[in-house]
Amino acid sequence: MVLSDRIHTYGQLLLRRHGERVHKIALDAGLTCPNRDGSKGIGGCTFCNNESFSPNGRKPPTLQEQLTSGRAAITRCTRAKKFIAYFQAYTNTYAKIEQLRAMYEEALAEPDVIGLSVGTRPDCVPPEVLDLLAGYCERGVEVVLELGLQSAFDETLDKVNRGHGLAEYLTTTTAARERGIPVCAHLIVGLPGETEEHYHASLDTVIEHGVDGLKLHPLHVVKHTVLAQEWRRGEYQPLSQEDYTRIVSDLIERTPEDIVFHRVTGTASRDILLAPDWCSKKWDVLNKIEQELRRRDTRQGQFARPITKEELRHVA
Numbered sequence: 222m223v224l225s226d227r228i229h230t231y232g233q234l235l236l237r238r239h240g241e242r243v244h245k246i247a248l249d250a251g252l253t254c255p256n257r258d259g260s261k262g263i264g265g266c267t268f269c270n271n272e273s274f275s276p277n278g279r280k281p282p283t284l285q286e287q288l289t290s291g292r293a294a295i296t297r298c299t300r301a302k303k304f305i306a307y308f309q310a311y312t313n314t315y316a317k318i319e320q321l322r323a324m325y326e327e328a329l330a331e332p333d334v335i336g337l338s339v340g341t342r343p344d345c346v347p348p349e350v351l352d353l354l355a356g357y358c359e360r361g362v363e364v365v366l367e368l369g370l371q372s373a374f375d376e377t378l379d380k381v382n383r384g385h386g387l388a389e390y391l392t393t394t395t396a397a398r399e400r401g402i403p404v405c406a407h408l409i410v411g412l413p414g415e416t417e418e419h420y421h422a423s424l425d426t427v428i429e430h431g432v433d434g435l436k437l438h439p440l441h442v443v444k445h446t447v448l449a450q451e452w453r454r455g456e457y458q459p460l461s462q463e464d465y466t467r468i469v470s471d472l473i474e475r476t477p478e479d480i481v482f483h484r485v486t487g488t489a490s491r492d493i494l495l496a497p498d499w500c501s502k503k504w505d506v507l508n509k510i511e512q513e514l515r516r517r518d519t520r521q522g523q524f525a526r527p528i529t530k531e532e533l534r535h536v537a
Contacts, residue, residue: 336363
């Protein structure tokens with residue numbers, strides 16, 4: 222058995238739609254973030270060290286070089302012939318519209334690149350960017366707007382210095398989906414001060430408002446972050462792998478079957494990861510989640526149900 226037998230994955234969706242495997246090529250366009258450049262703050266989120274998801278560091282090769290090397294690496298392992306350009310590092314709608322159009326078009330000019338996955342913050346997606354992405358959708362390009370919400374609780378978002386609240390996420394999600402742009406929400410399990418009640422309420426909030434995809438991540442402690450300092454002082458304790466496996470399995474069971482899971486874990490490389498150690502072992506985590514769902518004999522959507530206003534009343 223594999224995890225995709227029990228959850229609706231993005232890979233499965235693309236396989237059905239295109240008749241072959243389609244893989245993402247992670248890209249660093251060299252952009253920054255309003256929570257780092259002084260527009261909203263300096264230093265970024267307390268947990269953020271972009272080396273944990275940027276494949277090329279802060280002085281990236283050109284997009285063409287990244288596409289070429291990424292394609293070669295993926296092809297060696299999977300023999301994939303079609304790709305999604307995944308603008309992953311930092312805030313990939315935070316630039317002038319002309320620059321954004323140029324970098325998206327450069328990626329789409331590759332004959333085997335059939336889509337864009339654009340990672341960004343919900344407070345950095347103005348109407349002109351949404352219109353640009355909607356235009357690609359109308360051309361038949363695979364497009365996903367990935368919005369880093371992390372938590373539906375403003376108190377938590379303030380605590381981790383996120384620089385935006387739930388309201389910006391709700392506004393951007395509504396505007397994107399009205400234009401036909403699929404939205405993937407990122408949620409972090411294990412944020413400081415949060416409990417299982419928070420994780421479930423955050424999931425309920427994005428489902429109730431309407432969302433097309435989800436990414437679930439464990440919070441890991443990486444070097445050169447405020448969170449690392451808090452961890453060293455004993456002020457933050459990461460989740461155990463057992464707790465993460467159980468919690469994520471609960472969330473999967475509550476997620477309607479039509480919502481696509483783009484990811485159910487996240488990792489950091491060993492050279493920057495401080496804790497927990499299991500966050501460097503992607504396949505072990507995925508296997509544990511599959512085993513837990515198999516042990517329960519459940520799958521995505523098993524316990525999905527309508528969400529009442531009373532259940533959402535305490536979300537900021």
